[in-house]
Amino acid sequence: MTQLKELMSALDNAAKHPAQVINKCLEEKRLMIGCAPEYCPEEIVYAAGMLPVGLWGGLTSIKNANQYFPAFACSLVQTTLELGMRGVYDGLAGVIVPAHCDHLKCFGQDWKVAVPQVRFIPLAHPINRKLEAAVEYLKSEYSRIKSVLEEIGGQPISDQALSEAIEIYNDHRKTLREFTLIARDYCTTITPSLRHNVIKSGYFMDKLEHTQLVNGLIEELKKAPPEAWQGKRVVLTGIMAEPNEILDMFEDYGLAVVDDDLAQESRQFRTDVPQGTDPLEGLARYWSCMEGCSLLYDPQKNRRFMLKRMAEESRADGVVACIMKFCEMEEFDYPIYKKTLEEAKIPLLYLELDLVTPSLEQVRTRIQSFAEMISRKR
Amino acid sequence: MPEKLTSRNLLNQLQTRHYTNAYAAKIKGQLVGWATSIFPQEFCETMDLTVVYPENHAAAVAAKRGALPLLEQAESEGYSMDLCSYARINLAYMKSQAAEIPIPLPDFILCCNNICNTLIKWYENIAAELNIPMILIDVPYNHGYEPTPAAIDYIKSEFGECIRQLEKITGRPFNHEGFRKVMILSNENSRAWKRVLDLNQAVPAPLNGFELFNYMSQMVCARGRQETGELLKLLIEELEEKIKLGKSCYEDGEKCRVMWDGIACWPHIKHNFKAFAKNGINIVCSSYPEAWVLLYEPGNLDELAKVYSMIGNNTCMEYQADKREREVKNFKLDGILFHVNRSCKVMDFMQYEQQRLVAARTGVSIMNFDGDQADPRNFAAAQFETRLEALKEIVAHHKSAKKSKEVTNNDPA
Ligand code: SF4
Numbered sequence: 001m002t003q004l005k006e007l008m009s010a011l012d013n014a015a016k017h018p019a020q021v022i023n024k025c026l027e028e029k030r031l032m033i034g035c036a037p038e039y040c041p042e043e044i045v046y047a048a049g050m051l052p053v054g055l056w057g058g059l060t061s062i063k064n065a066n067q068y069f070p071a072f073a074c075s076l077v078q079t080t081l082e083l084g085m086r087g088v089y090d091g092l093a094g095v096i097v098p099a100h101c102d103h104l105k106c107f108g109q110d111w112k113v114a115v116p117q118v119r120f121i122p123l124a125h126p127i128n129r130k131l132e133a134a135v136e137y138l139k140s141e142y143s144r145i146k147s148v149l150e151e152i153g154g155q156p157i158s159d160q161a162l163s164e165a166i167e168i169y170n171d172h173r174k175t176l177r178e179f180t181l182i183a184r185d186y187c188t189t190i191t192p193s194l195r196h197n198v199i200k201s202g203y204f205m206d207k208l209e210h211t212q213l214v215n216g217l218i219e220e221l222k223k224a225p226p227e228a229w230q231g232k233r234v235v236l237t238g239i240m241a242e243p244n245e246i247l248d249m250f251e252d253y254g255l256a257v258v259d260d261d262l263a264q265e266s267r268q269f270r271t272d273v274p275q276g277t278d279p280l281e282g283l284a285r286y287w288s289c290m291e292g293c294s295l296l297y298d299p300q301k302n303r304r305f306m307l308k309r310m311a312e313e314s315r316a317d318g319v320v321a322c323i324m325k326f327c328e329m330e331e332f333d334y335p336i337y338k339k340t341l342e343e344a345k346i347p348l349l350y351l352e353l354d355l356v357t358p359s360l361e362q363v364r365t366r367i368q369s370f371a372e373m374i375s376r377k378r
Numbered sequence: 379m380p381e382k383l384t385s386r387n388l389l390n391q392l393q394t395r396h397y398t399n400a401y402a403a404k405i406k407g408q409l410v411g412w413a414t415s416i417f418p419q420e421f422c423e424t425m426d427l428t429v430v431y432p433e434n435h436a437a438a439v440a441a442k443r444g445a446l447p448l449l450e451q452a453e454s455e456g457y458s459m460d461l462c463s464y465a466r467i468n469l470a471y472m473k474s475q476a477a478e479i480p481i482p483l484p485d486f487i488l489c490c491n492n493i494c495n496t497l498i499k500w501y502e503n504i505a506a507e508l509n510i511p512m513i514l515i516d517v518p519y520n521h522g523y524e525p526t527p528a529a530i531d532y533i534k535s536e537f538g539e540c541i542r543q544l545e546k547i548t549g550r551p552f553n554h555e556g557f558r559k560v561m562i563l564s565n566e567n568s569r570a571w572k573r574v575l576d577l578n579q580a581v582p583a584p585l586n587g588f589e590l591f592n593y594m595s596q597m598v599c600a601r602g603r604q605e606t607g608e609l610l611k612l613l614i615e616e617l618e619e620k621i622k623l624g625k626s627c628y629e630d631g632e633k634c635r636v637m638w639d640g641i642a643c644w645p646h647i648k649h650n651f652k653a654f655a656k657n658g659i660n661i662v663c664s665s666y667p668e669a670w671v672l673l674y675e676p677g678n679l680d681e682l683a684k685v686y687s688m689i690g691n692n693t694c695m696e697y698q699a700d701k702r703e704r705e706v707k708n709f710k711l712d713g714i715l716f717h718v719n720r721s722c723k724v725m726d727f728m729q730y731e732q733q734r735l736v737a738a739r740t741g742v743s744i745m746n747f748d749g750d751q752a753d754p755r756n757f758a759a760a761q762f763e764t765r766l767e768a769l770k771e772i773v774a775h776h777k778s779a780k781k782s783k784e785v786t787n788n789d790p791a
């Protein structure tokens with residue numbers, strides 16, 4: 001039992017205090033590269049011997065970033081730029097910024113000017129990702145990023161190192177998939193917030209170490225029989241379920257998170273990088289294999305069916321749309337899957353989330369009424 | 379004697395015809411497409427397809443003050459108020475077809491994200507709701523100054539895919555000879571359009587900037603067509619005539635030359651127009667209409683890919699600043715009025731730095747105001763008027779400071 005507690009607190013701590021993990025890295029003189037939302041080729045960074053660090057903004061007020069963004073930019077880009085301008089990321093040797101949405105395109109350009117001390121490494125994914133030409137193009141983007149990292153690190157990145165990194169990452173993905181499945185059976189121990197932190201801690205740790213910790217956690221959990229859960233079960237969808245306080249509210253009102261379709265969580269690890277002889281091509285092809293995210297071109301909106309299936313398979317009592325305010329990628333999808341879930345009679349809660357001015361009391365009221373509503377349903 | 383046809387009249391005729399023809403085509407059972415405003419129309423024009431442009435339609439609806447009910451309808455269906463108002467208007471129209479100017483529903487849609495990625499999400503929703511094919515030409519964001527060779531190859535491959543999809547949708551083969559002709563014609567029209575825009579470099583400028591937005595519709599909807607060439611020819615003649623006579627579009631002359639940066643505020647365009655006139659400010663150019671100057675060597679697909687990829691919104695900070703700097707110089711601008719457009723994130727989120735860069739490089743006066751291209755609720759007339767007055771004052775101040783400096787410099791003592 002103590003072993004379980006220790007593992008839980010180690011992971012929880014890493015997510016809550018990334019600075020500690022990062023300071024360790026600084027002491028060891030291991031270079032770190034920031035990875036901005038939502039999809040970065042972390043494997044290349046890892047293969048360079050550097051630590052990829054996920055940048056997902058944070059709860060903070062805006063004092064500087066408003067020189068670049070009007071108030072209606074999503075709070076992920078606003079707070080990340082704000083933290084960058086305050087020097088929080090000065091320990092990073094660079095930051096990879098994809099251009100998935102209009103906010104991110106501008107964020108990267110603004111970063112270049114506003115945070116010149118942290119090298120900007122741009123990335124533009126191909127959106128027509130099913131075309132063979134898209135794989136070729138993305139490979140060229142990755143190849144440029146690889147050269148930049150080689151320059152920063154002062155040594156070449158071998159194919160073998162890349163293949164090993166891919167293996168380590170796929171292993172990590174598999175472990176996290178297993179964790180999210182197991183977590184469902186231990187809803188009392190793995191609270192919504194702990195579940196989130198177990199996953200999130202991976203953004204600040206070496207993936208080998210993280211995989212080991214999470215595997216240990218899974219083993220420890222399995223030692224006890226599955227826990228009976230009296231409360232209700234929900235699936236989360238959206239970019240991310242932060243600020244953290246909202247997850248505590250889920251717990252307060254007896255809601256367990258039994259699966260997620262969040263960009264910060266499961267969307268990162270539900271697909272594996274295909275293995276092949278050319279590791280860079282494998283990474284590029286990975287992007288073509290991914291499905292079901294608001295940032296992935298989806299003209300049939302298959303995401304709505306995936307979501308419905310996910311809710312059914314996890315026997316969820318409802319779905320919670322965690323919509324980052326001003327995120328049009330998610331806001332456009334919402335009316336479409338709302339219809340599908342309504343038709344399937346799956347209750348849906350719309351939560352507007354904001355890291356700059358979070359109206360937590362309003363969110364609390366909405367979570368509470370939703371919990372009451374789904375409790376009455378059965 | 380019949381009245382002489384003015385370019386203004388011809389424009390109205392062509393625009394009305396554009397919409398009525400589209401409807402007629404639909405009724406006849408022909409396929410109709412919807413396309414984003416800077417989709418490479420060369421492909422659909424070659425296939426002789428009837429295409430309408432939802433952004434243009436939404437602008438027209440908003441200018442006729444018909445936006446609000448549609449916006450509210452979209453919001454009631456779960457669309458956030460923060461989304462681009464063109465998208466909200468169109469997605470609501472798709473369901474209710476409640477607008478003064480009707481357009482037929484599409485059988486296929488064509489999307490190019492060279493102005494924003496919002497369009498992709500918007501068009502996905504149309505495709506999913508109507509269960510129709512969507513053709514996407516993705517032009518990766520140019521984080522460098524120009525598209526990389528790999529990006530050009532990728533876009534060209536998408537062109538091939540677009541042709542295949544169009545052939546499948548129509549059941550007809552793509553005519554490569556016809557394609558060439560369309561490219562030639564499109565370039566002629568682009569050149570003429572550029573000439574129109576450039577003629578406004580004259581002092582005083584012959585054309586009021588708001589008129590540019592109107593003529594621009596024709597470039598959006600039919601820049602690969604003969605009749606557009608005729609319209610532009612007529613317009614050029616009129617402008618050259620005005621320049622010859624030294625005529626300003628303001629009765630009491632032109633006091634202040636300004637660039638309008640961004641899209642018009644369609645629901646308030648009359649108000650805006652009057653406010654400018656009252657302050658003697660002339661909009662002589664805009665960053666927006668220039669996007670439809672698409673010049674390339676006909677038949678050169680690398681260039682076609684590049685030109686469609688390098689639309690202002692899809693370019694990096696430096697490229698955009700260089701372009702604005704050129705405009706300030708070429709158009710002898712006194713000021714730039716930036717529209718902080720609630721709808722259009724991609725135009726807004728680099729704007730503050732653009733303002734600093736361009737002001738530092740050229741000394742041009744800068745002012746901004748909060749508005750929205752089509753949601754009438756996101757605009758305050760009082761703020762707009764105050765900002766305009768302030769701009770006028772700053773410009774006047776700059777001018778007199780410059781003058782006194784010149785006097786001092788020329789002072790032989
Ligand atoms: S949260 Fe949405 S708007 Fe913000 S960066 Fe992510 S995808 Fe873009």
Ligand code: SF4
Pocket residue numbers: 433462463464465493494495496497641691721722723724725751
């Ligand atoms: S107004 Fe802006 S967001 Fe809307 S379609 Fe045009 S470019 Fe895209």
